[in-house]
Amino acid sequence: MRSTADIRRANAFDVVRALHGTADASRREIAQATGLSNATITNICNLLLTAGVVTESRREKAATGRPTTRLTLNPTHGRFLGVDIAETYVHVETLNLALDCLSSTDLEIDYHRRRPRQIVERVTEAIQREAEANRSLPLLGVGVSAPGQVDQVGGTSVFAPNWGWRNVPLLDLLTKALDAPMRLDNPLKSLVLAQLWTQPLRATQDFVVVNLGTGVGLGAAIDGHVLRGRTNSAGEWGHTVIVADGRQCRCGSRGCIEAYVGASGIMQTLREVAPNSPVLHADDQTLTMRALAQALERGDPAALATAERTAHFLGIGLASVINMLNPEVVVLAGWVTQLLGERLLDMARPHIARHALAVSMMAASFEIEHPRNNSVSVGAAATALEAYLEAVMATDESASAKDPSNTPAPSNALSG
Amino acid sequence: MRSTADIRRANAFDVVRALHGTADASRREIAQATGLSNATITNICNLLLTAGVVTESRREKAATGRPTTRLTLNPTHGRFLGVDIAETYVHVETLNLALDCLSSTDLEIDYHRRRPRQIVERVTEAIQREAEANRSLPLLGVGVSAPGQVDQVGGTSVFAPNWGWRNVPLLDLLTKALDAPMRLDNPLKSLVLAQLWTQPLRATQDFVVVNLGTGVGLGAAIDGHVLRGRTNSAGEWGHTVIVADGRQCRCGSRGCIEAYVGASGIMQTLREVAPNSPVLHADDQTLTMRALAQALERGDPAALATAERTAHFLGIGLASVINMLNPEVVVLAGWVTQLLGERLLDMARPHIARHALAVSMMAASFEIEHPRNNSVSVGAAATALEAYLEAVMATDESASAKDPSNTPAPSNALSG
Numbered sequence: 001m002r003s004t005a006d007i008r009r010a011n012a013f014d015v016v017r018a019l020h021g022t023a024d025a026s027r028r029e030i031a032q033a034t035g036l037s038n039a040t041i042t043n044i045c046n047l048l049l050t051a052g053v054v055t056e057s058r059r060e061k062a063a064t065g066r067p068t069t070r071l072t073l074n075p076t077h078g079r080f081l082g083v084d085i086a087e088t089y090v091h092v093e094t095l096n097l098a099l100d101c102l103s104s105t106d107l108e109i110d111y112h113r114r115r116p117r118q119i120v121e122r123v124t125e126a127i128q129r130e131a132e133a134n135r136s137l138p139l140l141g142v143g144v145s146a147p148g149q150v151d152q153v154g155g156t157s158v159f160a161p162n163w164g165w166r167n168v169p170l171l172d173l174l175t176k177a178l179d180a181p182m183r184l185d186n187p188l189k190s191l192v193l194a195q196l197w198t199q200p201l202r203a204t205q206d207f208v209v210v211n212l213g214t215g216v217g218l219g220a221a222i223d224g225h226v227l228r229g230r231t232n233s234a235g236e237w238g239h240t241v242i243v244a245d246g247r248q249c250r251c252g253s254r255g256c257i258e259a260y261v262g263a264s265g266i267m268q269t270l271r272e273v274a275p276n277s278p279v280l281h282a283d284d285q286t287l288t289m290r291a292l293a294q295a296l297e298r299g300d301p302a303a304l305a306t307a308e309r310t311a312h313f314l315g316i317g318l319a320s321v322i323n324m325l326n327p328e329v330v331v332l333a334g335w336v337t338q339l340l341g342e343r344l345l346d347m348a349r350p351h352i353a354r355h356a357l358a359v360s361m362m363a364a365s366f367e368i369e370h371p372r373n374n375s376v377s378v379g380a381a382a383t384a385l386e387a388y389l390e391a392v393m394a395t396d397e398s399a400s401a402k403d404p405s406n407t408p409a410p411s412n413a414l415s416g
Numbered sequence: 417m418r419s420t421a422d423i424r425r426a427n428a429f430d431v432v433r434a435l436h437g438t439a440d441a442s443r444r445e446i447a448q449a450t451g452l453s454n455a456t457i458t459n460i461c462n463l464l465l466t467a468g469v470v471t472e473s474r475r476e477k478a479a480t481g482r483p484t485t486r487l488t489l490n491p492t493h494g495r496f497l498g499v500d501i502a503e504t505y506v507h508v509e510t511l512n513l514a515l516d517c518l519s520s521t522d523l524e525i526d527y528h529r530r531r532p533r534q535i536v537e538r539v540t541e542a543i544q545r546e547a548e549a550n551r552s553l554p555l556l557g558v559g560v561s562a563p564g565q566v567d568q569v570g571g572t573s574v575f576a577p578n579w580g581w582r583n584v585p586l587l588d589l590l591t592k593a594l595d596a597p598m599r600l601d602n603p604l605k606s607l608v609l610a611q612l613w614t615q616p617l618r619a620t621q622d623f624v625v626v627n628l629g630t631g632v633g634l635g636a637a638i639d640g641h642v643l644r645g646r647t648n649s650a651g652e653w654g655h656t657v658i659v660a661d662g663r664q665c666r667c668g669s670r671g672c673i674e675a676y677v678g679a680s681g682i683m684q685t686l687r688e689v690a691p692n693s694p695v696l697h698a699d700d701q702t703l704t705m706r707a708l709a710q711a712l713e714r715g716d717p718a719a720l721a722t723a724e725r726t727a728h729f730l731g732i733g734l735a736s737v738i739n740m741l742n743p744e745v746v747v748l749a750g751w752v753t754q755l756l757g758e759r760l761l762d763m764a765r766p767h768i769a770r771h772a773l774a775v776s777m778m779a780a781s782f783e784i785e786h787p788r789n790n791s792v793s794v795g796a797a798a799t800a801l802e803a804y805l806e807a808v809m810a811t812d813e814s815a816s817a818k819d820p821s822n823t824p825a826p827s828n829a830l831s832g
Contacts, residue, residue, distance in 0.1 A: 231775050235740065239739045
């Protein structure tokens with residue numbers, strides 16, 4: 001259902017995203033980038049100017065007629081916190097309206113202290129520490145990413161398998177420590193939002209972000225919207241069965257993609273290939289993956305065989321995504337990708353091509369994410385930014401019934 | 417990108433869909449059903465009344481104030497043809513604006529005469545025969561569904577594996593015979609459109625239609641929109657690999673869902689279970705599936721073992737859909753579903769539950785489609801209806817810049 005408020009919010013998102021892609025822009029350029037009418041652009045820009053979200057950066061003399069005003073996101077309007085709660089650490093970033101990172105805080109999370117109260121205590125410490133920085137900027141909102149399945153509406157961690165959490169009212173617990181608007185999402189959806197908000201081209205595309213790490217999952221954007229499904233649980237690609245009755249997966253099922261291309265799945269393959277390989281570091285996934293990357297560099301046969309088997313399963317899994325969603329771009333992300341991604345993708349390509357339908361395969365391109373900063377935090381901050389923009393647009397609900405083209409416009413309204 | 421025209425079209429679709437769900441409705445009821453503002457409803461209804469798409473069905477006396485006018489889709493405004501080109505037949509239906517079937521034509525397609533020119537000749541014959549009926553109604557458009565992958569924009573059959581077609585300009589060939597606006601789509605997307613247009617509740621849901629037949633595939637609606645992907649090829653669930661390096665699939669890959677739950681996959685399983693089973697009818701899929709359904713009724717052990725193995729693979733496949741898309745409803749359709757669906761679904765349920773994530777599994781319900789008429793034709797006609805409504809809305813593009821609430825409204829504008 002598209003209520004008037006929904007449309008206005010979506011249009012405002014488009015305008016602000018267009019400004020994210022550039023230092024500054026005229027209203028005419030924003031209209032071209034978004035496809036929205038001049039009247040709508042004028043109306044939204046006026047609201048954003050009044051709220052202070054946007055400022056005039058400079059006026060350009062035009063060859064004829066009135067000068068053109070260029071608009072930019074206001075870097076001093078306020079800040080957002082993007083909170084990435086991972087299984088072994090919490091990373092909190094302060095970002096401005098343009099989603100530039102101003103500062104960050106990292107704290108490790110002790111796996112033995114993973115009860116909700118213990119994690120919340122640690123996360124609260126990181127949030128409060130970061131909230132103390134950049135105090136000159138008003139805090140406009142906090143976006144939190146938590147692993148596993150989350151209920152956005154209730155602010156609840158529905159299921160976090162690695163911690164054994166079920167139905168933890170995470171936002172209720174966190175807001176006790178900090179009185180600011182908070183939003184909850186999961187890391188995969190946050191990665192998609194980071195792409196949508198920081199890479200304006202993405203907003204017009206169908207794309208997927210595939211995460212390869214301890215867990216394996218996927219976030220997807222369909223026509224510029226995050227794929228969420230009925231209960232915000234869409235994208236559980238890691239638990240697609242690719243080997244019926246295959247390896248036991250930690251989710252309880254068997255033969256899932258994660259059991260073959262997640263870090264512990266890769267370790268299991270290495271153990272099968274070479275049980276005594278010096279690359280194996282007992283149960284330490286990080287050390288093993290690092291050693292595996294180095295062993296691949298020097299052409300270690302067991303490492304190559306492991307990578308080849310992993311690439312086979314990864315290729316099958318990526319082909320399923322391409323067949324199912326027919327995306328334009330597949331972005332590989334996650335810590336295993338950072339270590340092994342380039343090589344795995346090269347090895348997986350023939351397997352993808354063998355299992356994907358030709359039309360869809362030809363339409364898809366592949367990228368390795370090279371994050372400049374923590375993309376999950378950026379995406380989490382983007383949910384907070386979305387909530388803030390919704391509130392800004394809602395302040396003008398009464399005006400929404402009026403026609404934007406009849407609204408008295410400032411003198412520069414349509415000159416940009 | 418949401419241009420003003422996009423929004424107006426989507427709103428018009430919502431209004432017409434709301435009228436599809438009921439004999440007639442007041443403007444107020446339409447506003448409630450769609451979430452659109454009274455001003456928007458008034459504007460769209462006026463356009464639809466002027467175009468003749470909608471008529472006033474009756475006026476109800478109100479307790480106070482002016483009488484309420486009730487609106488209905490105009491059954492005599494015109495007709496659409498919905499063309500279902502399948503691999504063994506072509507079915508053409510005439511439908512009115514309410515997508516009620518008025519008449520239909522069926523012609524068999526000879527598998528030995530499957531070259532584009534031969535098929536086009538047969539389809540043209542069916543279309544022309546049907547176009548001769550109901551001549552009192554103006555022909556407003558033709559929607560065509562063709563198997564395999566189709567390019568909507570170019571009107572091309574990109575790849576029809578069963579016929580060995582590649583890049584056949586199908587609409588160009590068909591429009592030579594009949595001068596009417598034509599649209600092309602594939603059967604799975606048509607099934608989704610049929611649900612969206614004839615079951616108004618669906619328009620607010622994420623749902624999938626899973627087709628079990630000779631081929632196996634899926635159509636999905638995400639938030640009321642057909643999932644298409646970059647090149648209209650999304651939904652190729654049948655070629656998700658569930659057994660790495662498993663059975664050869666006709667798509668060229670191995671271990672695809674279709675190789676286990678498509679009709680010929682089920683036959684292969686039966687051959688493995690009981691090579692001499694009397695249920696097997698050489699290469700005749702239809703006879704074998706009918707015999708299998710009867711054998712299951714009488715508790716034939718080979719039939720039961722075959723169904724149990726098929727249900728295992730179907731369960732794994734449906735779990736992947738549920739994990740990936742997190743739909744609210746999964747509708748099983750297709751000719752194999754009509755014969756075996758109830759029983760296969762019952763047997764598959766524990767396998768689905770074992771392989772799907774609990775949150776997503778709990779959110780999903782399952783239905784067997786019981787088509788009253790050919791749903792693919794209804795969906796194909798719905799694409800033609802969409803094209804027609806787009807054209808109606810475009811006639812008023814100049815008015816779109818004006819504020820609907822300022823548009824002079826007829827006396828009954830907001831009384832409904």
